[in-house]
Amino acid sequence: MEKLLQVENLKVRFKTNEGYVSTVNGVSLEMKKGEILAIVGESGSGKSVTSLSILDILPPNGEVYDGEVYLEDKNLNKISKNEYRKLRGKEMSMIFQEPMTALNPVFTIGFQLRESLQLNLKMKKSEATKKGIEMLELVGIPDAEKVMTRFPHQLSGGMRQRVMIAIALSCDPKLLIADEPTTALDVTIQKQILKLMKNIREKLNTGILIITHDLGVVAEIADRVAVMYAGEIVEEASVFELFKNPKHPYTRGLMASIPKIHDVVDKLHSIEGMVPNPAEMPSGCKFHPRCPLADNECVSNHPKLEKISDTHAKRCFKV
Amino acid sequence: MGVTSIARSPSSKRVNKKVFNRLLASPTGLVGLCIVFFAVTIAILAPVISPYDPALTNPVDRLVPPFWSEGGSTKYILGTDNLGRDILSRLIYGSRISILVGISAVVLAGAIGMFLGLIAGYYGKIWDFVIMRTVDAFLAIPNILFMLIILAVLGPSLMTLILVLGGTTWVVYARMVRSETLSIKEKEYVKSAKAIGAKNFRIIFKYIMPNVLPSFIVIATLNVATTIILEASLSFLGLGIQSPEVSWGLMLSDGRDYVATSWWVATFPGLAITITVLGVIFLGDWLRDVLDPKLKG
Amino acid sequence: MNKILENSIEKKVVLEARDLKKHFEISKGIIKREKVNVKAVDGINFKVYDGETLGIVGESGCGKSTTGELLLGLLEPTAGEVIFNDVNLSKMSQEELRLARKDLQVIFQDPYSSLNPRMTVEEIISEPLIVHNIMKGKKLKTRVKELMNLVGLQEHQLKRFPHEFSGGQRQRIGIARALALDPKVIVCDEAVSALDVSIQAQILNLLKKLQDELDLTFVFIAHGLPTVRHISDRIAVMYLGKVVELADKNELFDNPLHPYTHGLLLSVPVPDPELRKDDPTTMKGEIPSPSNPPSGCHFHPRCKFATEKCKELVPEFREIIDNHYLACHHPLIKEDNEVFDTSND
Numbered sequence: 001m002e003k004l005l006q007v008e009n010l011k012v013r014f015k016t017n018e019g020y021v022s023t024v025n026g027v028s029l030e031m032k033k034g035e036i037l038a039i040v041g042e043s044g045s046g047k048s049v050t051s052l053s054i055l056d057i058l059p060p061n062g063e064v065y066d067g068e069v070y071l072e073d074k075n076l077n078k079i080s081k082n083e084y085r086k087l088r089g090k091e092m093s094m095i096f097q098e099p100m101t102a103l104n105p106v107f108t109i110g111f112q113l114r115e116s117l118q119l120n121l122k123m124k125k126s127e128a129t130k131k132g133i134e135m136l137e138l139v140g141i142p143d144a145e146k147v148m149t150r151f152p153h154q155l156s157g158g159m160r161q162r163v164m165i166a167i168a169l170s171c172d173p174k175l176l177i178a179d180e181p182t183t184a185l186d187v188t189i190q191k192q193i194l195k196l197m198k199n200i201r202e203k204l205n206t207g208i209l210i211i212t213h214d215l216g217v218v219a220e221i222a223d224r225v226a227v228m229y230a231g232e233i234v235e236e237a238s239v240f241e242l243f244k245n246p247k248h249p250y251t252r253g254l255m256a257s258i259p260k261i262h263d264v265v266d267k268l269h270s271i272e273g274m275v276p277n278p279a280e281m282p283s284g285c286k287f288h289p290r291c292p293l294a295d296n297e298c299v300s301n302h303p304k305l306e307k308i309s310d311t312h313a314k315r316c317f318k319v
Numbered sequence: 320m321g322v323t324s325i326a327r328s329p330s331s332k333r334v335n336k337k338v339f340n341r342l343l344a345s346p347t348g349l350v351g352l353c354i355v356f357f358a359v360t361i362a363i364l365a366p367v368i369s370p371y372d373p374a375l376t377n378p379v380d381r382l383v384p385p386f387w388s389e390g391g392s393t394k395y396i397l398g399t400d401n402l403g404r405d406i407l408s409r410l411i412y413g414s415r416i417s418i419l420v421g422i423s424a425v426v427l428a429g430a431i432g433m434f435l436g437l438i439a440g441y442y443g444k445i446w447d448f449v450i451m452r453t454v455d456a457f458l459a460i461p462n463i464l465f466m467l468i469i470l471a472v473l474g475p476s477l478m479t480l481i482l483v484l485g486g487t488t489w490v491v492y493a494r495m496v497r498s499e500t501l502s503i504k505e506k507e508y509v510k511s512a513k514a515i516g517a518k519n520f521r522i523i524f525k526y527i528m529p530n531v532l533p534s535f536i537v538i539a540t541l542n543v544a545t546t547i548i549l550e551a552s553l554s555f556l557g558l559g560i561q562s563p564e565v566s567w568g569l570m571l572s573d574g575r576d577y578v579a580t581s582w583w584v585a586t587f588p589g590l591a592i593t594i595t596v597l598g599v600i601f602l603g604d605w606l607r608d609v610l611d612p613k614l615k616g
Numbered sequence: 617m618n619k620i621l622e623n624s625i626e627k628k629v630v631l632e633a634r635d636l637k638k639h640f641e642i643s644k645g646i647i648k649r650e651k652v653n654v655k656a657v658d659g660i661n662f663k664v665y666d667g668e669t670l671g672i673v674g675e676s677g678c679g680k681s682t683t684g685e686l687l688l689g690l691l692e693p694t695a696g697e698v699i700f701n702d703v704n705l706s707k708m709s710q711e712e713l714r715l716a717r718k719d720l721q722v723i724f725q726d727p728y729s730s731l732n733p734r735m736t737v738e739e740i741i742s743e744p745l746i747v748h749n750i751m752k753g754k755k756l757k758t759r760v761k762e763l764m765n766l767v768g769l770q771e772h773q774l775k776r777f778p779h780e781f782s783g784g785q786r787q788r789i790g791i792a793r794a795l796a797l798d799p800k801v802i803v804c805d806e807a808v809s810a811l812d813v814s815i816q817a818q819i820l821n822l823l824k825k826l827q828d829e830l831d832l833t834f835v836f837i838a839h840g841l842p843t844v845r846h847i848s849d850r851i852a853v854m855y856l857g858k859v860v861e862l863a864d865k866n867e868l869f870d871n872p873l874h875p876y877t878h879g880l881l882l883s884v885p886v887p888d889p890e891l892r893k894d895d896p897t898t899m900k901g902e903i904p905s906p907s908n909p910p911s912g913c914h915f916h917p918r919c920k921f922a923t924e925k926c927k928e929l930v931p932e933f934r935e936i937i938d939n940h941y942l943a944c945h946h947p948l949i950k951e952d953n954e955v956f957d958t959s960n961d
Contacts, residue, residue, distance in 0.1 A: 258816075259843050514688060515721070
């Protein structure tokens with residue numbers, strides 16, 4: 001399969017009152033066309049920041065200070081802000097966690113759907129309307145023509161997320177970034193949306209980068225998984241490999257700490273301590289203060305992400 | 320509670336250092352503090368530093384320009400007015416009234432507004448209705464006209480001026496406090512206070528008021544500024560401070576007729592008002608940052 | 617029959633909801649103000665036994681949080697009653713209710729908004745004891761330290777403010793505050809939902825430990841089924857203001873009788889890609905608005921088994937097998953089960 005997205009050694013920092021704080025420390029990723037890659041991590045792992053920097057929509061106090069991003073063969077670091085803006089929506093687009101705040105409450109769904117089509121693809125209004133209805137049907141919205149004239153608050157949460165997906169997909173992007181797309185939704189609706197995203201990949205061959213904290217969602221939808229902790233990828237593998245044979249103690253801990261619906265244990269495994277503050281990162285391996293296997297090597301040396309097979313890489317000395 | 324808890328907390332040393340650092344990090348805050356400190360010092364030390372009696376007229380030295388202008392002398396650094404009174408001395412004494420009126424009227428208005436706003440927001444229903452309709456009524460009457468009528472009836476004096484200013488501007492606080500109270504009332508921590516069985520009184524003063532306070536203080540400092548201006552306007556219109564007492568507004572009023580020929584009579588009190596008001600505003604902005612609980616500790 | 621008898625002897629009911637209803641009136645429209653009656657909780661019945669954990673699950677709008685607030689007496693029910701320790705909470709005066717709260721505490725969802733940002737940890741934890749005049753001075757200080765140790769906080773953090781803590785630690789502060797009065801029942805309203813996965817496990821383990829040590833009774837309200845299964849003894853499933861199924865947790869998960877429960881269980885993503893199901897069982901449709909619920913059985917528009925009867929008749933909430941309560945006209949009964957299908961009567 002062809003390469004779609006490549007991120008090389010991405011580093012992002014934020015300016016705060018106490019100086020610069022680095023939240024993403026050298027992330028490298030690769031995605032093929034039509035692939036679903038999941039980035040999993042807890043809050044503060046840098047997973048969202050990674051996705052925002054791919055789209056170049058970091059908040060004003062954040063900046064990418066090292067690393068490169070390629071979309072197909074295009075080096076995105078070398079293009080102007082204006083060219084980047086044109087890429088967004090057309091070549092790559094994003095859906096967010098809370099579809100209520102991501103949609104503009106004062107415009108109809110139809111207006112918002114047409115907007116990007118008219119802007120990016122220079123379509124006429126009638127054409128855009130037709131395409132908009134098509135998109136709404138694609139994402140499984142019944143009565144699409146009627147919905148075009150509705151306002152966001154008139155739709156339910158699940159419907160709004162479908163509309164967001166329709167807008168994101170309207171210009172037929174090659175890459176869709178989904179930041180916690182189902183976290184704000186109820187489980188029965190979550191299931192529908194995940195199914196929809198899988199369908200879209202089948203139909204349009206869109207590459208989907210999904211950012212989530214939920215291993216259940218990952219298992220349901222992803223082809224490959226990157227586990228992030230404290231601004232780094234600590235393990236990367238195909239989804240089957242990762243769940244069958246997790247290597248990194250953090251991944252293992254994470255898996256053991258979620259209650260299973262079919263397998264009840266008396267006491268959950270828990271990772272002691274908490275996610276480190278980006279301003280006060282531990283030395284060596286960033287996971288060592290919470291790691292059951294840590295020894296002196298982990299305290300003083302920083303492990304590299306090394307391949308253990310074609311489909312599996314880990315950042316740990318001990319396993 | 321913001322300020323008291325800083326004093327009470329055993330880690331107050333660390334807190335004070337942080338507050339100090341924050342002050343240094345904010346140049347406008349520092350400027351504001353300096354200006355306000357300066358103005359207050361002058362007001363307190365007025366009898367000591369003032370070169371002349373501010374009411375002393377001197378028909379010989381009428382409308383003497385400031386010392387750097389042609390015809391000016393270092394005898395009257397900022398010149399004299401139409402009755403030959405020293406402008407610098409009048410400015411110094413005027414600061415007393417302007418600042419006193421500004422602060423006391425705001426304290427009065429703030430206390431009324433805070434209390435009624437909390438009651439209206441927290442208890443709602445009939446309380447809210449009565450208080451807020453009163454507020455609306457106050458807002459519907461042109462402020463200055465209202466004040467002028469009361470002043471005309473009661474007779475202008477320092478005390479009535481403070482009462483009138485405080486008694487009419489409280490509505491601003493009441494509205495703000497009420498709307499903040501409405502939103503804070505719905506916060507989970509207020510629910511949690513109810514859940515442990517806290518009484519309404521405790522919830523209002525321990526949960527709602529401290530969290531209203533930061534916005535309240537910002538509004539209050541801004542209102543010190545507008546009150547100083549209001550006082551000046553009333554004095555300018557002749558129903559505020561009466562001679563021989565002096566305030567910046569009164570000085571402006573005196574200088575009105577001489578703007579074309581003797582600019583300094585009105586300009587200096589005008590500048591004094593502008594600078595003091597700016598200083599208070601800067602200080603207010605900075606205070607809002609300091610009162611953010613995230614800074615403490 | 618024996619089993620029921622045993623249960624009634626062994627278990628003491630500490631908290632009970634009887635026909636509990638809470639309707640909110642909402643005004644809609646700008647020109648023509650219409651009053652809409654939202655039936656957030658619409659006639660629910662259940663008992664909470666001493667020392668157990670009753671889980672309440674459901675999706676948004678099902679009324680589970682409102683139920684929690686009704687149980688706590690934070691909301692006044694529109695109809696029905698809450699019985700706590702044989703006393704009717706709904707009939708109490710404000711002052712009596714205030715005193716009753718000593719035994720009935722709550723842990724909130726969002727550890728960021730449930731702690732007063734302007735109080736120190738010490739003030740937060742000691743407040744319940746001060747409010748009820750239980751202790752003061754040195755004794756109070758010792759008790760606060762004891763509580764902090766109990767929930768895994770360190771004593772030197774006493775003078776800090778909530779914002780200096782991480783989400784998990786804040787939730788521990790909230791737990792310590794709830795424990796201060798030595799309550800009998802604690803309602804946990806989405807107590808771990810806002811936390812990171814690895815922190816959730818810490819808090820769930822802590823809650824279990826505390827329950828064993830302090831002999832607590834929990835009502836655990838959450839939307840995450842795996843979490844609820846982990847911590848609960850019995851589980852009530854709510855849908856649009858009603859309890860649709862209530863049973864022992866293993867019974868409920870292994871043998872769900874309500875089509876909604878069944879669909880809910882299948883919707884939970886399983887953290888194992890091998891079990892990835894491309895099944896057609898995905899529940900269709902949306903959750904209707906509680907201001908305009910469907911007629912009859914509220915679930916009928918989304919239900920595969922719905923018949924005319926379901927559209928017209930509200931199913932009764934009844935005990936269908938021992939300790940397994942259900943509100944459905946067409947329960948998913950396995951063939952070898954002796955319970956007859958009530959849809960034929």
